[in-house]
Amino acid sequence: MQADHALGLFDGQLKAQNRSEHTLIAYHNDLVQFFDFAALESGVEPEQLHVDQVDIYIVRSFLGQMTDRGLERKSMARKLSALRAFFKFLCKEGILQKNPVQRIATPKLGRKLPHFLSIEELNRLTQAPDCTTLLGARDQVILELLYGSGLRVSELANLNRQDIESDSFLLRVRGKGNKERIIPLTRYALEAIRNYLAMREDNQEALLLNYQGTRLSVRSIRRILDRLALESGLSHHLHPHMLRHSYATHLLDGGADLRSVQELLGHAKLSSTQIYTHLTKERLREVYEQSHPRAKKM
Numbered sequence: 001m002q003a004d005h006a007l008g009l010f011d012g013q014l015k016a017q018n019r020s021e022h023t024l025i026a027y028h029n030d031l032v033q034f035f036d037f038a039a040l041e042s043g044v045e046p047e048q049l050h051v052d053q054v055d056i057y058i059v060r061s062f063l064g065q066m067t068d069r070g071l072e073r074k075s076m077a078r079k080l081s082a083l084r085a086f087f088k089f090l091c092k093e094g095i096l097q098k099n100p101v102q103r104i105a106t107p108k109l110g111r112k113l114p115h116f117l118s119i120e121e122l123n124r125l126t127q128a129p130d131c132t133t134l135l136g137a138r139d140q141v142i143l144e145l146l147y148g149s150g151l152r153v154s155e156l157a158n159l160n161r162q163d164i165e166s167d168s169f170l171l172r173v174r175g176k177g178n179k180e181r182i183i184p185l186t187r188y189a190l191e192a193i194r195n196y197l198a199m200r201e202d203n204q205e206a207l208l209l210n211y212q213g214t215r216l217s218v219r220s221i222r223r224i225l226d227r228l229a230l231e232s233g234l235s236h237h238l239h240p241h242m243l244r245h246s247y248a249t250h251l252l253d254g255g256a257d258l259r260s261v262q263e264l265l266g267h268a269k270l271s272s273t274q275i276y277t278h279l280t281k282e283r284l285r286e287v288y289e290q291s292h293p294r295a296k297k298m
Contacts, residue, residue: 001095003035009093010086018178021156021218030082034200051090056100059083063104080104121234122147126188128232137196137222138208138216138231144189145171146240150247150265153178153240159207159220164193175266183264188232248276 007028014024038058039049066076083101090096103216117125126143145151145159155173163172169185185193193207206215222240229238244265251261262273 001051002047002088003038003051003054004047006051006090006095007031007035007086010089012084013089016178018154018158018174018176020152025280026078027082027085029085030079034062034079034083039064051096052102056103059100115236115242116249117234117242118297119250121232122246124232125228125234125238128228131195134196134199135211137192137199139228140192141189141196141208142221142224143228143243144186144192146243147247148186149173149183150188150244150251152244152266153218153221155266156240157208157216157221161204161207162205163207164190166190166194173266176268179266179288181263181266206228245276248273251274252276 002113010031011024011028014027024255035049036046036158038054041047041058041061042053044047044053063076063080066079071079080101080282083104087096087099087101091099126140126147129139131140142156145156146153149171150174151159152175155175158174159171164185169187171183172180172184173183174180179229200209202209204215205214208216210216210220225238225240225243229236248261251264252258258273259272261276262270265273268274270286
């Protein structure tokens, strides 16, 4: 099968799995870059490359070239993740019999602690929208759900009206792999949702709409957050995941157990949640060193 045809099938599979727009674009671009390299190595034009022409030596040469170009290990790991997912899909579908990436080791990464907002910063941020206007009320919903319920930005964009269980203060969320989970709604979030929907004069099922009356995209949510960060005086770029990080960190700071936070975040593995314990330990160390007389440096 030609590589570009196989890539089209793989893109369709990722969309069916409800993967984020960012992942779709990143994986697609990484694979196109790899195909160009593999075609050059195989002595054919990219559109003539077949997936069964790729072997472990081509994969290793590609990764070697990326290393020579000074590519960061995090970016290298992402490209390798795209290749793993792609060739695993081809083998599962019976398009390939042998996976050329199976014996390639993933480069070890130094794990960075996620950034999160302080309570004071969050208070300033949630006071930024003008809730007397339709779009301001919508922006308030965005903030209350990203921080109050720890949603991924893709989960937020895909929410529908019927996902809100007002009587029980619960929210039905479809996460990675189209897995559904039920998480609590804060009183602030529910009030923001009710205020926003009361201003709407449409029958659209999407919870969040843009100014044209269609579903709000992930990219638009990112732009809205950047604007709100600027309006509230935050000195740094506000990524949607920063609000999710803040949600998890503040839960653990408040005494929540790790397993509960894992379930609320929709993490498949506990190790994905454990990074937040490192974050709180680092913060405790800073508080201790700044506050205890025995900890202060001479």
